[in-house]
Every structure is written in C-alpha cells, then in structure tokens.
Amino acid sequence: MTVNQRQMANAIRALAMDAVQAANSGHPGMPMGMADVATVLYSDFLKFDPADPKWPDRDRFVLSAGHGSMLAYATLHLTGYARPTMDNIRNFRQLHSPCAGHPENFELEGVEATTGPLGQGLAMAVGMAIAERHLNAVFGDQLVDHRTWVVAGDGCLMEGINHEAIGLAGHLGLGRLNVLWDDNRITIDGAVDLSSSEDIAARYAATGWHVVKCDGHDFDDIRRAMAEAVADPRPSLIACHTIIGYGAPNKQGSSKVHGSPLGDEEIAATRQQLGWDSAPFEVPDDILSAWRALGVKGVSAKNEWQVRLSNSSNKTEFMRRMAGDIDATSAMSAYKAQLAVDQPKAATRKSSEMALGPLTEAFPELLGGSADLTGSNNTKTSFTKPLNKDDYSGRYIYYGIREFGMAAAMNGMALHGGVVPFGGTFLIFSDYARPAIRLSALQGLRVVYVLTHDSIGQGEDGPTHQPIEQLQSLRMIPNLEVFRPCDAIEVAECWQLALERNDGPSVLALSRQDLAMVRTSVDSNMSAKGAYRIQSAGTARKVILIATGSEVALAAEVAAQLEAKGIGADVVSMPSMTRFLAQDAAYRNDVLPDDGTLRVSIEAGTTFGWSDITGSNGLNIGLDRFGASAPGKVLMDHFGFSADKITPQIIAKLG
Ligand SMILES: Cc1ncc(C[n+]2csc(CCOP(=O)(O)OP(=O)(O)O)c2C)c(N)n1
Ligand SMILES: [Mg+2]
16 A cells, blocks of 8 residues: 555654653644645655755755754654654653754754744744855855755744844845745634734735745645745745644644643544554554655755766865865964054954955855944955845845844854854844844854944943943853954954854954054964963052953053052953853963952943952952943043043052
C-alpha cells in the first residue's frame, strides 16, 4: 500500500502530541495544525540534504512560530537528519535534550534560527533572504540560488516587528522569501478577533507582497498556493487556513490545544480519529520510509551544486566567505601606524568611519547599514555602494527607521553566512533593537552594532536622546561584547576585536563629540585585555582612575590635578568591562591591585554596577538621573564631568 501525504502528516501530529504529553509541557496545537502544510513543503518544495545540513545553497527554513518546535523536531527526524534521534524527541524539553522548548540554532543542525520571541523569526528570515540575493548577485545562480521559507503564526504577524520586517522585504523585493502563515484564528487568549480585526492580506499587499490563500488541510490546494508563491517575483504571504490541533476531536479549533498536553483520553480519541495505531514514538515503517525518501531526494541537488562549485573560478573566494574568517589585524596595521603619527582629534563615531575604510576595502563580506542615521552613525564608506532592488551586489543597506527590524535582519544575515553585517543607530535606541541584540548574543552571531551619541555629551537633543542606563544594561547581556573606545586608536582596536570574534555580537559605543587622542602607541592591541593602565602615577600612587570612552581624557585631566597636589594617580582605560573581567587574576591584580588604593570610576552614565569594579569603598562618578537639553560641553560641566568638580571629591574621599 502506498503511503499518502495525510499519513505522513499524521506522523508529525503523533510525535507532537506524544512528546508534549511525555514532557507534560509544550505546544501540540501548532504542529498538528500545520502538519499538512509542512508535509507539502518538505515533499515538493524545500531544497535540503539531511546528510549535509549546512550545505550553503540549501533553502533556509525558519519556524518563526517557535512554540511549535515539535514540528521542526519531527520533520528533521523523519527526513533523516542525524539528530534529533527518537530518544532526543522522547526527552523533548528535558535537560540536555537538543529538543529544547523552543528551537535553538546551536542545538541542532537543521534549525536555522533560534525562535520563540514571536515575530523575530520572520524578521530574521528577511535578513537571510537579503544575504541570499546579495551573494547571488556576487557569485551568480551557479553557486547561490535558494529560497527562504518561514512558518509564522498569528502572533508573528501581530507583533510590531512584523511591520518593520515586511516593509523592508517588500521594499527590497525579496521574491525568494515565502511566508507560510498558520492562519488558524486562534491565539492563547482565544479567538484572534478578541484583539484583532485587521485585514492582513490587504496590509501585506499594500507593502508590496504577493498574497495567496489556501486550505491548509487540502494537499492539492496547498501545493497550488506554494507554486504560485514560488512563481511570483514578490515576497509571498501564503495564508494557510488551518484548524489548530487538527485531529484532536474534542479540542481542535480552540485555544485549549495551543500550549497544553492533550491528556490521555483526548490522545486516545485522536489516535482513533487519525487512524494512528502505533505506540508513542513509533512510526510505521512504510510511513518512515516515505519520509526518508524525501531526505534522500535532496542529495542530487546538493551533488549537482558541488560539481558547479568545483568548476567555478570563484570557488576559493566563495568558500572563504562562507567560512567567515576575518584577519582584521593585518588589514588595519598600516592604518593604525598612520594614526600613531597623525594623532587625529575626532569624535569616535568619525574614527569608526575612518577604521571602516580599510576594513570595508579589505573585506567584501562586510555589509553595512543604518536605521536612517547614516550621516550621524558614520557607517558608510566609499567601498559600500547601496544595496537595493535593482542592485543586490551593493553593500550598504538603508534600513529606514526600523531599529528592531535592522537588528533582526542582521541576525538573519549572520545566520545565513557569507556576509558580516554591521548597522548603526543612536545608543539610546538600542532599546528599540534590544530583543534582537539579545538574540544575536544567544545565537552566538557576529553582528556589530555601531551605537553613536553615547552620552549626555551628544548635547542639544535632550534627555530623550541621552543614554543613561543603556551602557550598563547592554553589558548585562551574556555574550554581548560592549566596547566604549576612548580615541581613534582604541576604535581601530575594538573594530578588530569585534570582527575577529565569530561567536557573538559586539556593540561599539561611540561619541558624537570630538575626543583628543590619549593613546600614542599602536604596538599591541591593548583593548584586547578590556582595560589597561594608559598612564602611570608620577608620584606614589594613591588613586586609580578607571574611565571609558569620552571620560578617559577627562580622567587624565583629573590625574594631572591630583599629581600637582602630590597625589599619585594611575589612569586605566576600560574599553570593555567584560573582557577585563575575563582576564586572569594576575593581570587584573596588576591593573587594579587589591591593596586599598582608592578606585574611582568615571563614566557619563549610570553608576549602577560600577562598585563591582571599584569596590564598595570606591568612588563612582556617573549620572543617575536623566540629562537635559543644552550644548554637550555645558551639560558635561553641569552634571559634574569636569576635573574641577571631580578632583575635590577624590581629595575629600582620601581624607
Ligand atoms: C514576543 C512574544 N510575546 C509573547 C509570547 C508568548 N506566546 C507564545 S505563543 C503565543 C500565542 C501565539 O499565537 P499564534 O501565533 O496564533 O500561535 P497558535 O496559538 O496559533 O499556535 C504567545 C502570546 C512569545 N512567545 N513571544
Ligand atoms: Mg494562531
């Protein structure tokens, strides 16, 4: 007897309901509702090879509705990926099982993105589709010619980021992006119409998307809709009309199946309804074989691509870009040597632009951009022409005023590989992008955030635009490197470090205002240690001044005043607190000896957390209130960031 697609889809349903039941936790409704659509996708459209999950020209599949993770685990297992094994699926949601509650890119090959925060999967897929079109423009159809498929729920379409993401995709005409919307009209609280009455199809159409609808439980209709999506040159929304929890006779179609186990009774009834006789975690041989055959089918496309790659004159460069190795140090050496000679006084946002010159010249994989602040963030160089619908070979993206969308798209680009994204906005608006910055860190992605106007020193725009808590709150995100360089040499060093790490994101916090050079030597990358003595006490050391960014030059002024009074003061520049804390004890003790010397931190932002560096007996100079609107210099002085105001506090503290 030949196996039909409904039986294949029922394997997904059974695994989903049984795994959720075993874990007594999880979301059966979405995988059961979308099982038919997923079966058609894997059978007839998706280009994949389970034996080589990272094959560069594979289609990307993003389960944006990450709560339906069992859909991903079931299809990966059924099509023959080495993992998850059936044992992994049995241990769904348990410690050390790669079948985590939500799909994690670092747990399983074949999971292209970490999803769960609704809306972000789709927004990352936009970045993947940008990377695909860019690499296609550079390397041609021979090497790069794939699609990005997304499964998204009502929640992914309701979230605000959806607006940013689809606006960007529509504008850039990303026709290789196809979104399968699980249009089940149910969310956790109940029916979608409790909270929403928008015409989603009209909204997408108005944004430049192609929209097609289908009955998500009619295989021929699903196939027709997907084929139309593939044929259309615009990005496509495929509205799949489905029933959440399809197959569970008493619970389907209601929010009860969204996020709770069905229960033994309903599972028994579902087995009967679906005609599924197998025990939990068993798939009949003929059905498993039908799935495995789909997995094997992908091998020929992969092999044909391998032949094209072998014959391509671009092979070496293509593989280099996909490997993602960047030797920024050698690319920067001549530039840095010149800095030591010129000693330019410049805003660090400007010296970042200067550093980007040699970097974007040396590394064509760098793809820059800004959320409508190009001239302020100084993110564009002469080597990066605009990327747009008419020319995807460009390397500069005008993201528009879409900080969250930009950050998520950059995550998608980094996940895709072959490109290294950097993008700018004001440091204050990192809050708008924060959920995606967090996902850069969680997923271990090399994304560089160029965040300028990094303190009240930005001046006249006033408190809405002046970061206070942002630096420290970004430093709290695990695996996010926050750099706040003090001059052009540190900026160059921090750019090197940001590009040379390939296991996580970096923030460069940069000043609007001009900063004097503090460093003179470029012999070694001092920023690599996170903090270092930039100036030693001239007389017996009584104080260690620890400063970041624009406050390092100020610390040097304070040191001069102290020294004039016979008080020896070291100045420590701390471009990266986290890197410093990761150094060995000997180094940390050398820079900050535990001998009772007074430690003073100076940073034009919250003092929260700085006592970790200074000890509770230290002095923390900062700003624990909102700023004000006035010229930057006036504000710095007004809020106490002047040597004349800081020195007396230190003398008083020394007693
Ligand atoms: C940003 C975000 N907010 C809230 C949640 C919690 N949450 C998970 S699923 C869900 C409902 C999603 O509804 P829908 O996308 O229609 O999924 P369905 O119930 O149809 O499976 C919510 C609110 C989340 N995961 N992410
Ligand atoms: Mg729904």
